[in-house]
Amino acid sequence: MRNILLLLFVITAGCINSQEKSNQTTLSQTVSEDFSFFYSKFYSDTSYQSERTLKPLRGTIKEWDDDVVKEESWDNKKVTMAPKEKFLQIYKNLKSDLIKKDTLVIEKYWIEQSGFQVEKKFILKSGKWYLYSYDLSNL
Template identity: 35%
Template sequence: MKKLAMYATVVMFMAGCSNKVTISKIDEPFDSFYDQFHSDIDFQLSRVQFPLGGELVSIDGGEPWTKEDWEPHLQKVTDISDPEYDTEIIRKDEEVIDKVWLRDSGFSIERRFEKIKGKWYLVYYQTVNL
């Protein structure tokens, strides 16, 4: 009987010590991502989803964005204060679009950020300079 009680105690102890893996889904806040995206170049490159939708459009045609030719984005749309530029930010649960344009000039920028598996990524970048 003592052996049976000891065996039961050992089995219960081992069952309580099993490795438990819990995965929690933590959604990254967009504002924190946006600040880091514009201040940390390595982070920015890790969060641009190449091949990137959109292109650089000029009178000579269009050119796609590549990782090799990427120029860091250091200016947040929210920080543009020049009154000649108009800005717009459209926020949805899984997508944020920011736009900048110079009135009556043929110049505009549009970027789209999407939340993918809880993290934000730049998935589209269009610059028009005609």
């Protein structure tokens, strides 16, 4: 009888412990990184920026080159980005927009009637934010 009670106790304790671990895992999977925290760190730390840029980075670079529009992808290019605040210091007429959804944030800034426009897309993947797409146009 003692052995049965001991066995029953061990099984019950194991089940409770297993359920607690399951609840902790579920809780950690549902908590997502705060975008504002990510955004601030992304622009202040180039190593973090590199870690949080999905490869291959989608998007294009468009610019004039000898009277022809040249379009390139980001393949095999080192991508380091300055925050739009740096552009605001230089270009007082810079317009910007930040569109936030649950799993997607689109950051845009541009100078009207100049051909300059930047669009970055950040996605939430496994609870963490990543740069997914970067379009740069300077025509």
